[in-house]
Amino acid sequence: MDYSTNDSKSTSKKKVVAVVGGGLVGNLNACYFAKRGFQVEVFESREDIRQAKIVKGRSINLVLSHRGRQALKHVGMEDTIISKGIPMHSRMIHALNGTQSPIPYGKKGQYILSIDRANLNKELLSAAETTETGAMTFVRAEGAKEEIQADLIVGCDGAFSAIRKQFLRQSRFNYSQTYIPHGYLEFTIPPINGEFAMKPNNLHIWPRNTFMMIALPNLDKTFTCTLFMPFEEFEKVTTGDKVIEFFQKYFPDAIPLIGAEALKRDFFRLPAQAMVSVKCSPYHFGDKCVLMGDAAHAMVPFYGQGMNAGFEDCLVFNEIMDQLNEDFSAVLPEYTRVRVPDDQAIADLAMYNYVEMREHVNSKWFLFRKNVDNFLHIIMPRTIIPLYTMVTFTRTRYHKVVKHWHWQDKVINQGLLFCAAVSVAGGSYLLVRYLPSMPNIPIEQLWSRLCTLCWGQ
Structure with missing residues (x-):
């Protein structure tokens, strides 16, 4: 399919926006542009998801949080x-x-949502079609050569974007992609007697330092499990017996939940899937084309922000449209200026959060620091804000989140170091002061008395 822009300045007809990609971000964009009164055409190589008997594409559960909710x-x-x-x-x-312990996401009442990808896409498509102000048309593009006249082309066609590929021909366009050395496989935990097999209002994690498994609940009372692991580890598991041996070693409590036979079948149903992180800049070309969602900033799924960041792209673009009166020549470069540093920051945070989920949550120091952060957030809510809270429950710009996180991490660590130094100095003083008067007291009793003097215990 060939796309070209319409340079006509006539105000007698609606401006036409061609949204390339009928996924989540593309369809939400269609809603935004139709609401503004544009004529919107959505181009997608796959058939309309609402009529498809088999829905193809990624199936990792989606996590909806504050940024995505605000866009919706x-x-x-x-x-x-x-x-x-x-x-x-x-x-x-x-x-x-086999023991389970919860780590709350935020303050009481704060939560993230497990969402079904296909259902969300259907809802967005239908919403765009029924928008009264403008109009939306779904067009299935299957490689036929056809010129489409549009005032703006919006590339929302995913991590391997055909629209972005055209940007690569332009000078001063920066692009990078990174495959992490880990892949993923999915399994299903079925209901038990018609009910969830585990507590449903949690994101379940089996952290094993160099890899992990997670499980998210679905409305049909199942859980979708995803095993994230280095490809070289997947390659070591070559038979059904080795699958069971592997799970008995690392995830023994998951075997009766998933089922031994289902594990053997599903482990080899598909090869482990790759995960890519994409960065590029600028997001626009002149006043005619702009990239959003994974086409602009594909990221690994470990912060649950891929969809939320893509949805926030739509919201930010809409806010800039309000500020600059829908002047594409001003809107598009401003969108690039505002959004590139934020999207690249969350891509980096997504990489970091994989290490936190698979490894740090096992650390007593991590849990201690999390409690310290939460306590300080309660007494200084505007100064100390946990990283996860800033990312997930606010619309603080991602790059500012990173700056604030580094600053407060340094401050808290220095505070803890100071408290430790004061404790050591105080303990040393008491030891020097009282040791001469206690020459015959065993060291264990002396230490006990010292602890009582210092900390009351």
Whole structure:
């Protein structure tokens, strides 16, 4: 399909926006542009998801949080989508011995939502079509040569964007992609007697330092499990017996939940899938074309922000349209200026969060620091804000989140170091002061008395 822009300045007809890619970000964009009164045409190589018998594409569960909710709210979709999601209030950590311990995401009442990708896409498509102000047409593009006249082309065609490929021909366009050495496989935990097999209002995590498994709840009472692991580890598991041996070693409590036979079948149903991180800049070409969503900033899924960042792209673009009176020649470069540093920051945070999820949650120091951060947030809510809270429950710009995180991390660590130094100095003083008067007291008793003097215990 060939796309060209319409340079006509006539105001007698609606401006035409061609949205390339009928996925989540493309369809939400269609809602935004149709609401503004544009004539919108959505081009997608796959058939309309609402009529498809088999839905192709990625199936990793989606996590909806504040940024995505705000974007949906602007087009009247928030309540509809929330009603079809499952709240998750905490991470539920599964230790190797089978014990489970929750780590809350935020303050009481704060949660993220487990959302079904296909259902969300259907809802967005239908919402765009029924927008009264403008109009939306879904066009299935299957490689036929056809010139489309449009005032603006919006590339929302995913991590391997055909629109972005055209940008690569332009000078001063920066582009990079990075495949991480880890892949993923999916499994399903079926219901038990018609009910969830585990507590449903949690994101379940089996952290094993160099790899992990997670499970998110679905409305049909199943859980979708995703095993993230280095490809070289996947390659070592070559038979059904080795699958069971592997799970008995690292995820023993998951075997009866998934089922031994299902594990053997699903482990080899598909090869482990790759995950890519994409960065590029600028996001626009002149006043005629702009990239959004994964086409601009594909990221690994470990912060649950891929969809939310893509939805926020739509909201930010809409806000800039308001500020600059829909003047594409001003809107597009401003969108690039505002959005590139934020999207690249969350891409980096997504990489970091994989290490936190698979490894740091096992650390006593990590749990201690999390409690310290939460306590300080309670007494200084505007100064100390946990990283996850800033990313997930606010619309603080991502790059500012990173700056604030580094600053407060340095301050808290220095504070803890100071407290430790004061404790050591105080203990040393008491030891020097009282040791001469206690020459015959065993060291264990002396230490006990010293602890009582210092800390009352």
